[in-house]
Amino acid sequence: MTVSEAVREHAAEPADELEVGTGDGGAPARRAITRWAWRLFRREWRQQLLVLALLTLAVAATTIGVAIASNTLSPVDATMGTANHRVTIPGSDPNLSAHIAAIQKMFGPTEVVAHQPIAVAGSVATVDLRDQDPKGVYGHATVRLAAGRYPNGADEVAVAPPVAATFSLHIGNVWHQGGRDRRVVGLVENPQNLLDEFALVAPGQAIPPNEVSILLNTTDARFRAFHLGDVALSVEARSYAGQTAAATAVLALGTIGLLFVGLVAVAGFTVMAQRRLRAMGMLGAIGATDRHIRLVMLANGAVVGALAAIVGTVVGLLGWIAFIPHLEGLAGHRIDWFHLPWWAIAMAMLLAFLTAVAAAWWPARSAARIPIVAALSGRPPRPQPAHRFAAAGSALLLVGLSLLAFAHQKRPPLIVTGIVAITLGLLFLAPLGIAGLAVFARRAPIAVRLALRDLARYQARSGAAVAAVTLAIGIAATVAVSASAAEAEAVPTAGNLPTNQLLVYLAGPGPVGGGARCPNRRRRNSRSSRPASINSRPCSTPRTWPPWMRR
Amino acid sequence: MTAALELRSVSKVYGDGPTEVQALREVNLSVEAGALVAVMGPSGSGKSTLLTIAGSLEDATTGEVLVGGLTLSGMSRNDRARLRRRAIGYVFQDFNLLAGLTAVENVALPLELDGVAARTAQAAGMEALEQLGLSDQGSRFPDQLSGGERQRVAIARAVVGDRRLLLADEPSGALDSVNGEAVMRLMRAACRRGVAGVVVTHDAQLASWADRVVFLRDGRVVDQTAPPLGPESLLEPSPSQ
Amino acid sequence: MTVRHALLALLSEGPKYGLQLRQEFEARTGEVWPLNVGQVYTTLQRLERDGFVESEDSAEDGPQRGFRITRDGEKELAEWLRTPPDLSSPPRDELVIKVLVALRVPGVDVHEVIQVHRRYLVELMQQWTRLKEDAAEHDLGFALVVDAELFRIDSVVRWLDAAEGRLKRASVEADAPEATTDAQSPAAMPLPRLGRRVGVRR
Known part of the structure; x- marks a missing residue:
């Protein structure tokens, strides 16, 4: 049977009333349009490679950037572990154990670390001999076994690699120090500060302690409410602001980068829309509404954005993981690759996606506005x-x-x-x-x-x-x-000053910012104008000196 | 019964001032369901404009266009789009199919745009393809089809669902005469099933497939053929022989 | 001459009777060209006279008389198949002459004349197309014959289209201010001098 005969078998039916109906096709229409946009992307992704690559690059760079920004800064106090407060009491305090008991009673779980300085011949720096439980509730994050085992008992010690180098110690050696012999049974490091020069002994073996630090977790308000009588204790509290601020700054930079990429994407998507002009016209001719036509471009933008966000993040993370060993050397502390500001990375992904969709919106709008007849003949809009x-x-x-x-x-x-x-x-x-x-x-x-x-x-x-x-x-x-x-x-805190500047440090309450600068004055003038301030207070090293500057 | 397509003194003017072009002048045309009408005319005679206006792709400057008894002039853009996907099918000279969609997806697209679920729409699309002898080509992409096959898929898409109006602009212009004939056979077959067809062409051989041929010149309908005599008349020895 | 060679072609398949020849001719040409018996026999007589066919049995003259093709006949057929038809000299085309004359007759709209002819031709083509449409698709010979007829009429329609386009351009140029010489207006154009070649064929 031939086609025409087959078709002819359908008798012409009387036409019933034509109804236009309502609605714009709903979900099936959107699915069909999205499917087409996806297929087109699969066919033509090479033509969008520039936009795709730029977006991916922006996301990857932002990911690496926030990762580095939030991991480069050394923890404010590398020996604080997971605690957020540290109270230090001199070892000479007569009521030491009473104070410790009072603090423990007040704040619940605490961890006590005793310190004893060990002199290094020919150097003003000392090695910190710590008695600390390596599995301590807060301190476990500050101790990591690099080789051997943890010390056990009175005559054993584990040393950090810099200490081992200074004293030429190896596992199995006996270390004569301070009139005591201790066998080196392991190499330990402080993952939060690889340059931390310390030696670890079993709990209770650093006797007598020079000072005792107590790690605890509490709120600032609660801590302020606590008074311990007349004790020369010093208190440190951890601050997190630096890392978040750095990640935010990087994210802001990434956003500006994405704005640039977005503008390029507008141009790229416009070219693409023009290439697809006739297909859009055809789509309109077979009954797509303006919304459907816009959806073609928007779906394409969304695909580009999502792909760039995912690929960019993966590339960024891989780059980050590859960069960690290098960065650990630079930053002087161990870095957990997973320790990332995930909110910032998620934000970067979202921004990349939104950038692509927004960039596709303008071409989508103009494509939907072109008369179908003009689109079908491939004429660009006037x-x-x-x-x-x-x-x-x-x-x-x-x-x-x-x-x-x-x-x-x-x-x-x-x-x-x-x-x-x-x-x-x-x-x-x-x-x-x-x-x-x-x-x-x-x-x-x-x-x-x-x-x-x-x-x-x-x-x-x-x-x-x-x-x-x-x-x-x-x-x-x-x-x-x-x-x-x-x-x-x-305010310069370090390095060489120009000849016309002078740096004066004042022993103020804050750790930084106490330096006053006298710009545009000659040294001599400065000295003669305020001699008292220079003579009365001794110059001290700022406490924020980076670790590598200390040696 | 109302005509599937009716043009009442339709005029179309492009541009204004010195660049004004009068594409159509007071055109009247009525196409019944089941009839295939050819519009013949030289290039620039306004025949493509007639088709785009009949298919609601463009507005008439003056006059009225009725599709299935509904007046186009009062309709919103969305209503027109809905009318197109429901009642009007187009076949163009070339570039009919959307690249990236298979033949059956192309055919099913108007239905899907109208809210029919993909599975149902594609079943209907496959049925339409089978009727045009393309059951094996359903899963192929347009660039894997020959020119003739592409036009046949386009016809399938133009008639799928409950279409009332089949509009074709030089549907076999890019094809050789054998494929062109096949396309016209299918157009006629579609019209036999109750669709009103309008085919615009400058080719007399294609136009001769129509029930009625309307001649257009300078935007005006100048003439049309009489209802054809039975083909038997040709077999009588004509006086000249 | 078509009938002559068509009969030769039929006989080249084997000896046939006169009546049989007529039936087969009509079948092969899709019954488009009706042939009367007299035409068949006069043609066969001429072929016999020229030595292209010979009758099997010269005894009786009637429908039962068989014919067979001679060697000369086969040669003639082979030559004829390969000889191009005479297209070099224009046929005596009534339509061409009518349009040319219409140009010269005052008060006659040439476009209208052209349209009348065009409409007639298209109507004719519609009838042929209808024939083709209704015919079974495997009837190859018939389809070829109808195609030939359609193409022939189509060529005339195209000529009309071309003529109209040419006339339009000529009138536009005549209307243009820089080209308003009387000699260029269509009505003033002299008839082309086709000379004696018009009407030589047939």
């Missing part, structure tokens, strides 16, 4: 008149420039806002500039003419590209300006 956004662009540009001027190179928030305003302003002004360029095209050589005409014809992507370039320059300018602003403001 560029909107260039002067339409020119006023807004000029205003933004002006605002941006005045913000920059007002910032006096010193206020990063103003600088950043100014740069963003200028970028947006140029995005709006770009069509006008491109139209202006097209005027020159008439006299230009053929290659230049073609390029300029193409720019003018495909306004959306040219505009986005111009804005991306502006932003890139803007980022560089911001970094330079902020850096110089920071340099102008910063």
Whole structure:
């Protein structure tokens, strides 16, 4: 039976009333559109490689950045372990055990570590002989066995690698020290500070202790409410602010990077939308609504964003894991690869996804606006008149420039806002500039003419590209300006000073920030103007001296 | 019975001022369900415009367009899109199928856009393909099909579901005459099942498949063929021989 | 001459009777070209006279008389198959002449004349197409014959299209201010001098 005969067998039925109905196809329609967008992506992902690579790079760089930022800073006190407070009482205190008992009664589980300094011949530094339970409730994080075993009993000791190097000790050797002989049974390290020079003895073996530190977990308020009579105790509390702040800063930088990538993505997606113009027209002709057509582009953006977020994070994590051994050497403490600000990484992924979707939104909107007949014949939309956004662009540009001027190179928030305003302003002004360029095209050589005409014809992507370039320059300018602003403001704590600067340390209450700088004065002037302040207080090493500077 | 497609003194003007082009002038056309009408005319005669206006892809400048008795002019964009996926099927000269979707997915797409679940829609699509002798090609992608097969899939997509109107713009323009004939046979077969067909062409051989041929010149309907005599008339020895 | 060679072709398959020849001819050409018995016999007589066929039994003259092809006949058939038809000289085409004349007759809209002919031709093509559509698909010979007829008419329609396009352009150029010489307006154009070649064929 032939086809036509088969078809003819269906008798023509009387046509019933035509109903248009309501709704826009609901979930099945969205699924069908998304399926098509996904297939198109699988076919054409190579054409989106640039956007994909940039987004992936941004996410990977942000991941590595936040990882490094939150792991580079040494813990405020590497010997505090998982406790958040440490109370130190001199070993000479007559009521030492009573105080310890009082603290234990007040704060519940505590851990007591006794310290005894061991002199190193030819050096002012000492080795800290600690008696500490390696499985202590808080202190376990500060002790890790590198080789051998933990000391057990009175005559055994485990030393940190720097100590072993200083005293030429190996496992099995006997260490004569302070009139005692101890057998070295293991090598231990403080994972939180690899340069921590200490020796570990079994609990209760550092006798008499020079000082005793008590680790405990409590709140600041509760601790302030606690009084222990007339004891010369010192208290340290852990702060977490530094790491979070660093991760936030990196995330902020990553966001600016993503903004740049987003602008590039707008241009990339616009080109893609133009390539798919006829298919979109066809989709419209067979009954897709504007929302469906927008969904094609948005789904593509979402796929690109999700893929870049996942791949970028994986690449970033792998890079991070590969970088850890190197970073441990630099930072001087062991790093747990899993110890990451996951919220920041999740945020970076989300931002990458949103960037891609947002970048796809504009091309999606213009694709849905093109008349179907024009789309079917592959005609690009007529560029909107260039002067339409020119006023807004000029205003933004002006605002941006005045913000920059007002910032006096010193206020990063103003600088950043100014740069963003200028970028947006140029995005709006770009069509006008491109139209202006097209005027020159008439006299230009053929290659230049073609390029300029193409720019003018495909306004959306040219505009986005111009804005991306502006932003890139803007980022560089911001970094330079902020850096110089920071340099102008910063208090140098170390290193060589210029000849016209002098650094004076005051023994203030805070650990840092006590230094006062006398800029633009000659040393001699400074000394003669305030001799008292120099003579009355001895210069001391700032307590935030990085570990590697101490030696 | 109302006509499946009715154009009432439809005019279309593109541009304005000195660039104004009058594409259609006061065109009247009525196509009953089950009839295949060919619109013939030289290029620039406005025949493609007639098709896009009939299919709600463009608005008429003046005049009224009725599809299945419904007036297009009062409809929102979404209503028109709904009308297109429900009642109107298009076949273009080339580039009919969406790359990335298989033949059966292409055919099922209008149904899916209308909210029919994928499984049901694709079963209907497969049925439509089978009727056009393409049951083996269902899972192929457009670039794996020949030109003739692509057009046949396009026809399947244009008639799948309960379509009332089949609009074709040079549907076999990119094909050789044998494949072109196959396409026109299928168009006729679709019309026999109760669809109203309009095919726009400059090719008399394609137009001769229609029940009625309308001649368009400079945007005006200038003539149309009489209802055809029975084919037997040809077998009488004509006086000239 | 078509009938002559068609009969030769039929006989090249084997000896046949006159009546049989007529039936087969009609079957092969899809019954588009009806042939009367008299036509068959006069043609066969001429073929016999030229020595291309010979009758099997010269005794009786009637439907039962058989014919067979001679060697000369086979040669003639082979030559004829390979000889291109005479397309080099234009046929005497009534339509061409009508359109040319319409250009010269005052008060006649050439476009309208062209459209009348076009409509007629398209209607004719519709009838042929209907025939083809209704025919069984495996009837190859018939389809070929109808195709030939359709292509022939189509070529005339195309000529009409081309003529109309040419006329339109000529009138546009005539209307244009820089080209308003009387000599270029279609009505003033001289008839092309096809000379004696018009109408030489057949």
